Amino acid sequence: MELSSETEGRICVISVAAPRIDMAGALAFKDDMRRLTVAAPEVVILDLGAVSFIDSSGLGAIVAIMKHLAPERELVLAGLTPHVEKVFRLTRMDSVFRLFSRLEDARAAVQTSVAGG
Numbered sequence: 001m002e003l004s005s006e007t008e009g010r011i012c013v014i015s016v017a018a019p020r021i022d023m024a025g026a027l028a029f030k031d032d033m034r035r036l037t038v039a040a041p042e043v044v045i046l047d048l049g050a051v052s053f054i055d056s057s058g059l060g061a062i063v064a065i066m067k068h069l070a071p072e073r074e075l076v077l078a079g080l081t082p083h084v085e086k087v088f089r090l091t092r093m094d095s096v097f098r099l100f101s102r103l104e105d106a107r108a109a110v111q112t113s114v115a116g117g
Contacts, residue, residue, distance in 0.1 A: 021058030049079030078106035
């Protein structure tokens, strides 16, 4: 799966450049995310702006990454399209993750919480 990462201070942004996170690509996504987050700072923002579809395998992979990062680091989700956000809300994962429709909003919220904490 095509992922790119950028670290600035105590925040790492990982962007997904694929339209789907589904059964066909969930394992590769999870492996690539683990590799990119081995030395990640305390907050990882996953930019899902290019993702228009996610299934239960993709959701499971994102939960696995959250568990991989915890408890020292937080996974924040940004750039959620309406369909992807609906999947997170229907599965009640919106109570587990901080969700933002825009990457800029996630960065601002995270920078405020990192600076304050």
